[in-house]
Amino acid sequence: MIEVLAELEGNVGAIGYGLAAIGPGIGVGVVWAAYIQATARQPESAGLTRTYAFLGAALSEALALIGLVAPFIYG
Numbered sequence: 001m002i003e004v005l006a007e008l009e010g011n012v013g014a015i016g017y018g019l020a021a022i023g024p025g026i027g028v029g030v031v032w033a034a035y036i037q038a039t040a041r042q043p044e045s046a047g048l049t050r051t052y053a054f055l056g057a058a059l060s061e062a063l064a065l066i067g068l069v070a071p072f073i074y075g
Helices: 012-020 022-041 043-074
Strands: none
Touching: 012 022, 012 043, 022 043
């Protein structure tokens, strides 16, 4: 007879999304760290690099939103 050591109940997609959200979270952190470092090195370029920082953060967050929607589409 086989003993059940652990039983998983609920939606496994939630666990998958939680793991998938780690990548965009790190990506957003890297984008803003690069912006802060660039601004500290050359403060006069802050206006130009701010635009790129927001664009990079938005694209990273788009990956997280795709990961949130994908289980609903394919599940």
